[in-house]
Amino acid sequence: MGNSKHLGLYMLAPAFLFVIVFFLTPVLLTGVFGFTNMSTATGITGGSYMVSQSSMQALKDRHDLSEIAKKLSQVIYTIDEEGLNAAAQEGVDAGTLAELKAGFLGQSFQKRRAVERAIKSLDNRPSSTRAIKKLSALFERSVLNIRYDTEVDLFAAIDKFGLPLSVAEKTAMSDVTYTGWVFTTDNFKRMISLPDTMTTLINTLFYVFVTLIVFNTGFALVLAISTHYMDAASAGFFRSVWLLPRITPPVLYVLMWKWLAWDTGFLSTVLGPLGFEPRNWMLDTPANAWTFIILINGMVGASMGMLIFSSAIKAIPSSLFYASEVDGANRMQQVRHIILPQLRFPILFITSYQTLSLLTSFEYILLATEGGPGGATEVWALTTYLKALSNYAGALEYGYGAALALVLVVVGVFLSILYLKLFDFKTLTAPPKIE
Amino acid sequence: MSGNYRKWPMILFLGFMTTPIILMYVYLFLDTVTNSPPGSMIPNEFTTEHWRFLWETIPGRPSIWAATWNTLLFATSTTLIVLVVSSAAGYALSRLNMPARSFFLGSIMVLHAFPTVTLLIAIFLILQMVGLYNTLIGVILVKASLELPFGIWIMKGFYDTVPWEIEMAGIQDGASRFQVWTKLVLPQVKPAIMALGIFSFLAGWSEFILPLVLAPDNKVQVLSVYLAALIADDNNFDMALFKSVGVFYVVPVIILFVFFQNKLMNIYSGGNKG
């Protein structure tokens, strides 16, 4: 079956293409972008070169070229062909221009008044002061706040401006005037130096472990075991209800929690007569915010464990239950000695996979508290999102966000490969039986 | 289960734990067609005013029908891509000899476990660069790609359960491997394709983050982003309206859930994203 070899590759090709473009490329590019200063200011494609107040400040600070910076920040007046031509176009008297050209071509003046004086000194000078001012304006030369596509253009302009630069100065110049993104390790330095990073890290670990232990495995076990001890109809009912949070679209699901918690919502209304002030229960204190975050995520997470544990319990031969009952086990003993040992592997499985997904998910937190109050519920993945993609903050720091995301990507790759080793890859890759 | 233990303590206990969920869902539906006096949770009148968004567009928002159409387009397109691509790739991985087969299998497993949201920033920038930002096509391609490892993995699992002898018989009967796949094996995994299809559709219908980041524009807005924007708008607080839009949004989900509950439970317990 020589052709089946190629058939396999053909059938895999579309998947391969999709995965490369939207999966592997993003993984690699996260790595690349993490080492750039990309932001809304730098744009995401190439940049241009521009002498600006801030770039001149940088030239002073970083390269100690304050003289050049000062000069470039100024406006000068140069009598050149370009200005003369422009003046001719404007209809300035040809005699005036000829005289100006003969007397001053190539000269530069630092001050407007100086160039005006020069014009006034001409025999054929314009009659009105306004005309003089207008003519002198045509010789105004500046490189400030003009975008140049390449550094060659920039240097040419600076040259023309009358400030020939040395090679070293040119390097410094192109460094500070480039408006596009550049490669840098600053993101990681910043990540380490910011105290917020540590807070976020602690938040993340707290969120992951509490949700995981209390709900995704703990309460999931409770659900699976208690529905096991019910008749089929009740068990089916409870399982369906607990699947609802997972089925409900996140936006709507969190809206229902907001209804519960908002200051005109259910809790405030019900607790009002008991003397509690109406308030936004979800956002009034960090402790409350965390409680809601963990409940919101946990109720979604519990259903997954419930389903997997339930099917594991169903796989236990019923003769084992009968035997243990005949042997006199009460319910707790049966759970302890018959059910739990069989669930060891599923528990490991759920714990592993949900660690990774909790670590990186932020959808529900974003919808519920957006990290509030005051950043108290900001986890790593949410920070990543807020820094790089949230529209409210205005300036989006793609580079820094990518650096934060890179940490998660690395953790994700590491854990996924670990799980691959953990969950018996070999049995899943038995060779085909038709050769 | 056997009759040796009483059931009612379990039912009572879970019933207590489940009350908040039931309460939230009951009020979700109730509040869309009733009004309650301030400070009370007991409705005192029936109304359809919360559903007015269906016939009059809310100021500053796209029409609900445009958003619905976008969502439908988004969910069905991703579903189709996922189904076609993963049923082919899953079969190749499950049954066909090819170079580096175990490498591909390993990669799919790793990708399957890999948390896709971490790639959001890079994907956002890529779409900007190739000009697919703020287009439905862009976000459809991304969503489908991110669903693929799961789909391929599920399909591979289902193909693994089809008896080898069926395929051997097909080959003996003179069918090529491709014919074996289309004529003999695909019909056997129809339920799986159905289940994966429903799953993908629901995943697409519910997706929030990707359209929010990659296609937030009014013209291409989907219902999840529409609803989130409505809720986030501080000038326009109207819980009953939010809930009505939410119910409108969730109806297809509930219908699919009711009809295909068992299929969905199977596929959810087969997957591991949570």
Added chain:
Amino acid sequence: MRILLDNFTKSFGKLTVIDQMNLEIHDGEMIALLGGSGCGKSTTLFAICGIHKVNGGRILFGDKDVTNITSQERNVGVVFQSFALYPHMTVEQNIGFPLKLRKEPVEQIKRKVHEIAEMVHIEVLLHRRPGELSGGQQQRVALARALVRRPDVLLLDEPLANLDATLRLEMRSEIRRIQQETGITAVLVTHDQVEAMSMCDRIAIMDEGKIVQITEPRDMYVNPVSDFVAGFLGSPPIAFLEGRIEDGKFVEPSTGVHMPLSADVATANNGREVRVGIRPEYFQPGNGAMIKGRVSFIEAQGRETLYNVMLPDGNILRSIQGSHSPVKIGDDVEWGVDTAHILIFGQDGLRI
């Protein structure tokens, strides 16, 4: 069509399952590949039909070398153990599938399907689906599907293993009838010696990837080449005693049991350590060489009764007797061995 395996070798990774096997199957013959699990019989079958590629040697159908051509081009019909009917197709579609793949005209397919259905007696089932059929009916459909395109050879992989006992008996003769009616060359893979003996013209008995003996069923039963073959064939199975040939007699040293042997065998092998095999039908009251023992087990099989007789050293001899005798468990008996029919094997297991 004649099938020839010429130095056929098959390995999976480093493990060589079949090493340089030679087998010739005559045109129109039904041959059994008989052996325990892991003996290589299924591997051989999969190589003949092309699902496994061979690692060495050739496979010939008639004079055509098919070693490197695909299953699809080989024209082999296979009946699998699980029947492998396509569950989403009706019986008619199942049987017609091979013809449809060849793009034969619809009318012709219909006619051929009906012909073959008539032959295997499933005309009335054509519109059902496999799920609605009994095991025996599924078996017939599988046969029909394998035969409908007139294959060069019919391969049967444990075809009766999934049937219950009565059906098995019925299908045994049915398969043989259909094979004889069509005159097709057939290979039956089985671990059940009764199936092999009752259905086939010849049996090739396999052990550890090798054909140990190949001959007609009766001949194999009477003249096994080794104690392995002797032990494999016959139910209830043959019993063995270990001992030595001394002075024209076989002697078991621990019990002193002895029985005379034919002169030529005895003189040629005097002093040699041997195993003798005694089939239950040749250990009977009233036979020649008497052996004493105690009845340890009685199994009434209806028409016949099986007795296990334990010798003083713990060895067991089996006796199958047509008439029911009043012997009870624990009784001491002294029955005789028909020494003309005992089988003598050397220490290497080969027949002397």
